[in-house]
Amino acid sequence: xxxxxxxxxxxxxxxxxxxxxxxxxxxxxxxxxxxxxxxxxxxxxxxxxxxxxxxxxxxxxxxxxxxxxxxxxxxxxxxxxxxxxxxxxxxxxxxxxxxxxxxxxxxxxxxxxxxxxxxxxxxxxxxxxxxxxxxxxxxxxxxxxxxxxxxxxxxxxxxxxxxxxxxxxxxxxxxxxxxxxxx
Amino acid sequence: xxxxxxxxxxxxxxxxxxxxxxxxxxxxxxxxxxxxxxxxxxxxxxxxxxxxxxxxxxxxxxxxxxxxxxxxxxxxxxxxxxxxxxxxxxxxxxxxxxxxxxxxxxxxxxxxxxxxxxxxxxxxxxxxxxxxxxxxxxxxxxxxxxxxxxxxxxxxxxxxxxxxxxxxxxxxxxxxxxxxxxxxxxxxxxxxxxxxxxxxxxxxxxxxxxxxxxxxxxxxxxxxxxxxxxxxxxxxxxxxxxxxxxxx
Numbered sequence: 001x002x003x004x005x006x007x008x009x010x011x012x013x014x015x016x017x018x019x020x021x022x023x024x025x026x027x028x029x030x031x032x033x034x035x036x037x038x039x040x041x042x043x044x045x046x047x048x049x050x051x052x053x054x055x056x057x058x059x060x061x062x063x064x065x066x067x068x069x070x071x072x073x074x075x076x077x078x079x080x081x082x083x084x085x086x087x088x089x090x091x092x093x094x095x096x097x098x099x100x101x102x103x104x105x106x107x108x109x110x111x112x113x114x115x116x117x118x119x120x121x122x123x124x125x126x127x128x129x130x131x132x133x134x135x136x137x138x139x140x141x142x143x144x145x146x147x148x149x150x151x152x153x154x155x156x157x158x159x160x161x162x163x164x165x166x167x168x169x170x171x172x173x174x175x176x177x178x179x180x181x182x183x
Numbered sequence: 184x185x186x187x188x189x190x191x192x193x194x195x196x197x198x199x200x201x202x203x204x205x206x207x208x209x210x211x212x213x214x215x216x217x218x219x220x221x222x223x224x225x226x227x228x229x230x231x232x233x234x235x236x237x238x239x240x241x242x243x244x245x246x247x248x249x250x251x252x253x254x255x256x257x258x259x260x261x262x263x264x265x266x267x268x269x270x271x272x273x274x275x276x277x278x279x280x281x282x283x284x285x286x287x288x289x290x291x292x293x294x295x296x297x298x299x300x301x302x303x304x305x306x307x308x309x310x311x312x313x314x315x316x317x318x319x320x321x322x323x324x325x326x327x328x329x330x331x332x333x334x335x336x337x338x339x340x341x342x343x344x345x346x347x348x349x350x351x352x353x354x355x356x357x358x359x360x361x362x363x364x365x366x367x368x369x370x371x372x373x374x375x376x377x378x379x380x381x382x383x384x385x386x387x388x389x390x391x392x393x394x395x396x397x398x399x400x401x402x403x404x405x406x407x408x409x410x411x412x413x414x415x416x417x418x419x420x421x422x423x424x425x426x427x428x429x430x431x
Binding site: 071115120 | 333343345346348366371377398
């Protein structure tokens with residue numbers, strides 16, 4: 001009679017002990033290769049994101065959002081590098097101006113809309129009661145280059161317009177007019 | 184009592200094991216519509232009354248047709264985390280024009296319909312077509328490549344919707360179709376902003392993130408062209424496609 005009671009007590013305890021140790025971790029061989037080593041290409045940026053949630057839908061949404069966010073942050077660095085070439089070609093070179101120009105353009109590009117940032121690969125794994133989603137986002141550099149150039153040209157036009165409106169010659173003329181009125 | 188219990192278990196097992204085993208061909212892969220025409224699929228679960236099932240399936244197909252033709256999608260996701268907690272708040276809003284709906288109800292025609300053990304399926308054509316389609320019933324095919332890797336084509340945008348563990352297959356397909364449409368929108372254009380900070384003290388590094396991504400845009404010609412059901416994992420996949428010429 002005692003034996004079944006002992007077994008009845010032991011079985012739940014074994015299960016409880018098995019469940020100790022927090023959330024189950026993803027097995028290394030279950031993690032997609034492209035998550036650990038995102039592909040590299042000359043004409044595209046790849047970034048991976050992952051999320052573990054109780055709901056599959058939420059896991060997918062979070063993983064996608066994190067992959068896109070990683071793309072967005074990578075863009076700022078890429079844009080700064082791209083702008084160095086642009087500035088050399090268009091003759092904007094003085095340090096203070098260049099710094100402001102670069103930060104302004106890169107902010108505009110990266111804070112604006114990501115056009116064509118696609119989730120190209122996705123894998124869903126189960127870890128205990130959790131869903132673990134892995135997403136790989138791809139952003140075509142051609143669209144980034146085009147967007148950066150457009151923004152840089154826009155900024156340069158604004159800069160030149162402002163410079164033209166506030167030239168020293170105009171200022172001198174205005175002062176001369178004022179002096180003439182005063183005499 | 185025992186008999187009722189056994190019958191219930193058997194019915195449940197049958198429902199689980201044989202859910203969505205047979206479907207019309209055009210439910211899995213939507214056929215190419217003749218120029219100037221569009222197809223949409225509608226479905227309903229088991230009904231005692233067939234005409235009621237048919238009515239429900241037609242209503243679903245009509246709404247799907249409106250969404251395909253033109254719908255406004257607004258998506259937003261926010262994620263906040265400060266090392267102690269993590270909040271995720273996605274929101275999806277879809278709206279369509281009443282006039283288009285009324286027009287479809289007026290001019291659409293049923294190109295084909297099918298009854299299976301699980302429900303009623305309808306293929307709707309808009310506007311009216313001369314010839315009708317006769318789609319055979321079939322079992323789900325092998326896992327398509329698009330469930331793991333997004334297709335690439337210079338002329339089309341794509342989005343894949345995935346849902347799992349739904350008690351109703353009708354709800355599951357409705358959500359998978361909607362998610363596919365929203366994912367297509369995200370792939371096309373998303374506004375992404377985020378702030379990442381990292382504070383370090385003697386013992387710990389606390390990382391805080393605020394992430395916000397959103398879009399609000401009108402899309403036309405977003406068509407769910409393929410579906411696939413993974414019986415092993417009870418997961419539903421929908422593939423939505425849009426010709427790029429409709430979104431410049």
